[in-house]
Amino acid sequence: MRSLLILLVLIAGGFVxxxxxxxxxxxxxxxxxxxxxxxxxxxxxxxxxxxxRAAKATQPI
Incomplete structure (x- = not known):
């Protein structure tokens, strides 16, 4: 159970x-x-x- 919780935290951190x-x-x-x-x-x-958002604002059209 602890391993699953750690895995979920790592996935969420990687996503962010x-x-x-x-x-x-x-x-x-x-x-x-x-x-x-x-x-x-x-x-x-x-x-x-x-x-x-900053990268999109500076993106050339």
């Missing part, structure tokens, strides 16, 4: 860290996080998806 550090640099991943994950992650903290 991916949103903060990897997704802003990857256009496809950034789009997915922005439409699907950010509405839920913003409930935890708006700062999690801030790098994604």
């Amino acid at each position: 860290l991916t949103a903060m550090y990897i997704a802003p640099k990857q256009p496809e991943l950034r789009g997915w996080y922005e439409t699907n994950a950010c509405p839920h992650l913003d409930k935890i903290s708006p700062q999690i998806c801030e790098p994604i």
Whole structure:
């Protein structure tokens, strides 16, 4: 039971860290996080998806 809990915490941490550090640099991943994950992650903290929004604002059209 403890191992399962630790695994779930690690997966959630990886999901958040991916949103903060990897997704802003990857256009496809950034789009997915922005439409699907950010509405839920913003409930935890708006700062999690801030790098994604900043990367989108500086993206050339």
